Amino acid sequence: MNSATEMTLWIVGVVGATSLASYVVGSRSLGLSTTDLSAALKRMLDCIGTILIFTVLNLAIGAAAILGARFLIGRFVSLYFLNDDTWVVLSALQGLTWALWRQAGRSRRSISRRT
Amino acid sequence: MGNSATPMDSPLVCSLRPAMRTLARVPTLLGLGVIALFVVSAFTPMANVLAQSVAVHPEIAPADAIVVLAAGGASSSGALSDNSLRRAISGIDLYLKGLAPLLVFSGNDPDASRAESRIRAHLAQEFGVSPQRVLTSSGANTTREEAAQVKGLLWPRGVRNILLVTDADHMIRAAPLFTHAGFRVFAVPVNEPEWDLGPGDRLDLLRGTLREIVALLYYKIAGYL
Numbered sequence: 001m002n003s004a005t006e007m008t009l010w011i012v013g014v015v016g017a018t019s020l021a022s023y024v025v026g027s028r029s030l031g032l033s034t035t036d037l038s039a040a041l042k043r044m045l046d047c048i049g050t051i052l053i054f055t056v057l058n059l060a061i062g063a064a065a066i067l068g069a070r071f072l073i074g075r076f077v078s079l080y081f082l083n084d085d086t087w088v089v090l091s092a093l094q095g096l097t098w099a100l101w102r103q104a105g106r107s108r109r110s111i112s113r114r115t
Numbered sequence: 116m117g118n119s120a121t122p123m124d125s126p127l128v129c130s131l132r133p134a135m136r137t138l139a140r141v142p143t144l145l146g147l148g149v150i151a152l153f154v155v156s157a158f159t160p161m162a163n164v165l166a167q168s169v170a171v172h173p174e175i176a177p178a179d180a181i182v183v184l185a186a187g188g189a190s191s192s193g194a195l196s197d198n199s200l201r202r203a204i205s206g207i208d209l210y211l212k213g214l215a216p217l218l219v220f221s222g223n224d225p226d227a228s229r230a231e232s233r234i235r236a237h238l239a240q241e242f243g244v245s246p247q248r249v250l251t252s253s254g255a256n257t258t259r260e261e262a263a264q265v266k267g268l269l270w271p272r273g274v275r276n277i278l279l280v281t282d283a284d285h286m287i288r289a290a291p292l293f294t295h296a297g298f299r300v301f302a303v304p305v306n307e308p309e310w311d312l313g314p315g316d317r318l319d320l321l322r323g324t325l326r327e328i329v330a331l332l333y334y335k336i337a338g339y340l
Contacts, residue, residue, distance in 0.1 A: 004311045006257070049146035049148075
């Protein structure tokens with residue numbers, strides 16, 4: 001077996017094992033419901049999608065600003081600035097905050113509708 | 116329940132509600148797409164297949180000059196970046212094999228201590244390359260400007276055939292640019308992607324390949340190619 005395949009198996013194995021363990025702890029020890037797990041997965045996907053939207057938005061505005069600086073002001077700014085990992089990390093913080101904010105608002109509305 | 120309108124809702128709000136509900140589902144669907152793309156990119160050879168399909172294949176042949184493109188400059192202590200060093204060593208190796216009589220180092224030279232092109236030229240001399248056989252080019256901000264500068268340097272010397280040395284992903288854009296500048300290009304991509312990659316390396320490969328594809332599209336749209 002080559003080292004890359006071995007590495008993949010290690011990663012998948014460890015993450016799979018901790019996922020299973022946390023499911024067992026959550027459902028048996030903490031009494032969390034399986035229905036809530038599917039709702040949590042849906043919210044997680046919502047957060048990731050929102051992060052993607054913020055990432056694309058930030059990179060598009062960044063690219064437009066760089067090209068604008070080049071062609072309008074005549075100042076060279078490298079497009080490689082968009083290659084920095086910080087864009088994704090900050091976009092993730094923005095996206096998470098936005099998605100959780102929206103989810104919190106939705107939860108509050110659904111509670112007030114029920115009462 | 117979800118469709119029930121409150122007395123406060125105007126007809127406009129009611130009519131927009133289905134559209135808003137569909138729009139609210141977009142992030143979830145995008146999230147699903149991101150997870151699917153992540154799994155396919157990290158755990159299958161998709162990144163390798165894509166990189167291979169757009170790669171410029173090596174073509175090592177005798178030429179008039181070896182052109183080594185800039186890569187990330189040098190540190191304030193004068194140390195070349197990993198990419199810059201790898202490209203420089205590859206260029207020196209081609210010269211020492213007698214594939215061309217001239218070695219050109221392009222570089223990002225913001226000041227004397229970080230003069231990538233001169234540090235590379237000095238390195239070549241350390242390996243026994245005659246200073247008369249080494250040319251340097253600096254001040255270009257983009258690959259397109261590098262092509263124009265190298266043309267200005269080599270065209271008067273009658274150089275038309277070049278061995279172009281750069282990273283495999285950067286070669287996707289660099290080779291067409293130098294061809295467009297009028298050179299016959301023999302591509303010498305350094306650090307070609309391996310098939311035996313771990314998940315993190317596959318994601319890096321995909322990112323590098325996509326970046327160059329986007330850059331190539333931009334160059335085509337801007338009319339540089």
